[in-house]
Amino acid sequence: MLRIFHTSGLAxxxxxxxxxxPVFAETHNEILASIQKEASGTPGFQGFSAAxxxxxxxxxxxNEWSCSSCHTENPAVSGKHAKTDKVIQPLxxxxxxxxxxxPGKVAKWFKRNCNDVLDRVCTPQEKGDVLxxxxxxx
Amino acid sequence: xxxxxxNFPRAxxxxxxxxxxxxxxxxxDNDSGxxxxxxxxxxLQPAQTNAKFQQECSNCHIAYAPGLLPAESWRKVMxxxxxxxxxxxxxxxxxxxxxxxxxxxxxxxxxxxxTAPLRISESMWFKRKHDSNxxxxxxxxxxxxxxxxxxxxxxxxxxxxxFSERNIKIPK
Numbered sequence: 001m002l003r004i005f006h007t008s009g010l011a012x013x014x015x016x017x018x019x020x021x022p023v024f025a026e027t028h029n030e031i032l033a034s035i036q037k038e039a040s041g042t043p044g045f046q047g048f049s050a051a052x053x054x055x056x057x058x059x060x061x062x063n064e065w066s067c068s069s070c071h072t073e074n075p076a077v078s079g080k081h082a083k084t085d086k087v088i089q090p091l092x093x094x095x096x097x098x099x100x101x102x103p104g105k106v107a108k109w110f111k112r113n114c115n116d117v118l119d120r121v122c123t124p125q126e127k128g129d130v131l132x133x134x135x136x137x138x
Numbered sequence: 139x140x141x142x143x144x145n146f147p148r149a150x151x152x153x154x155x156x157x158x159x160x161x162x163x164x165x166x167d168n169d170s171g172x173x174x175x176x177x178x179x180x181x182l183q184p185a186q187t188n189a190k191f192q193q194e195c196s197n198c199h200i201a202y203a204p205g206l207l208p209a210e211s212w213r214k215v216m217x218x219x220x221x222x223x224x225x226x227x228x229x230x231x232x233x234x235x236x237x238x239x240x241x242x243x244x245x246x247x248x249x250x251x252x253t254a255p256l257r258i259s260e261s262m263w264f265k266r267k268h269d270s271n272x273x274x275x276x277x278x279x280x281x282x283x284x285x286x287x288x289x290x291x292x293x294x295x296x297x298x299x300x301f302s303e304r305n306i307k308i309p310k
């Protein structure tokens with residue numbers, strides 16, 4: 001926990017302040033930890049599973065798109081927006097270090113994309129499974 | 139600076155202001171009558187853009203220049219982002235306010251009709267500029283084009299608000 005106040009962390013906080021943007025950079029592990037905290041409050045929670053996350057990611061849930069429709073079956077490569085063809089940078093943190101470092105951005109896109117794919121928000125369990133899966137992609 | 143201003147003959151200032159006002163009204167009238175009142179603005183892109191707009195409106199497609207649509211269209215687009223052309227593009231209240239203000243204050247200044255289409259490609263100026271005299275129907279079927287909303291397929295500088303004819307490249 002104390003490591004957050006390491007000098008480089010402080011420098012980051014300062015840089016964010018200078019850019020006048022309320023961006024609080026975190027590591028993907030911190031983001032996973034906060035999803036875990038949310039999930040552990042739900043009854044029957046037994047941890048996250050990469051295998052469950054992978055199948056969630058690649059399956060359609062009643063709508064036209066799955067997560068992989070835009071992010072591809074391989075989250076280590078660039079994807080393409082299913083409707084507009086606009087290129088989307090890889091989702092796996094191992095190849096795209098910016099992924100899962102901005103809690104506001106993560107929350108915004110989970111909300112939007114889950115709505116498109118499932119017509120509802122994702123549960124903390126689903127979000128944690130997906131991130132656990134993405135962290136195994138090399 | 140202020141001294142010069144104060145000494146400047148007042149009548150002359152008034153005369154110049156009046157002249158430039160009538161001139162710009164006359165100009166706007168000419169161009170806003172075009173395309174049944176559905177004309178794009180000039181300029182399309184303000185000199186000073188908005189960082190939030192650039193960041194939030196360029197994830198799924200290019201950030202369309204504000205002068206392509208009238209203010210009322212932008213208000214409609216921005217108030218329906220949770221159901222945005224089949225996608226959820228919702229923003230928090232603060233970001234939505236800032237981007238709406240930017241779009242509305244730089245919207246088309248040559249749009250005199252009371253219409254407010256949601257799509258750029260539904261406006262009269264767009265239809266005329268992209269009718270079958272200009273672009274053969276086969277071009278629209280090219281998978282590299284896909285949709286009229288895909289401006290950058292034919293206007294590689296679209297992101298900068300540059301649609302000039304010398305920069306057009308129709309995909310083959």
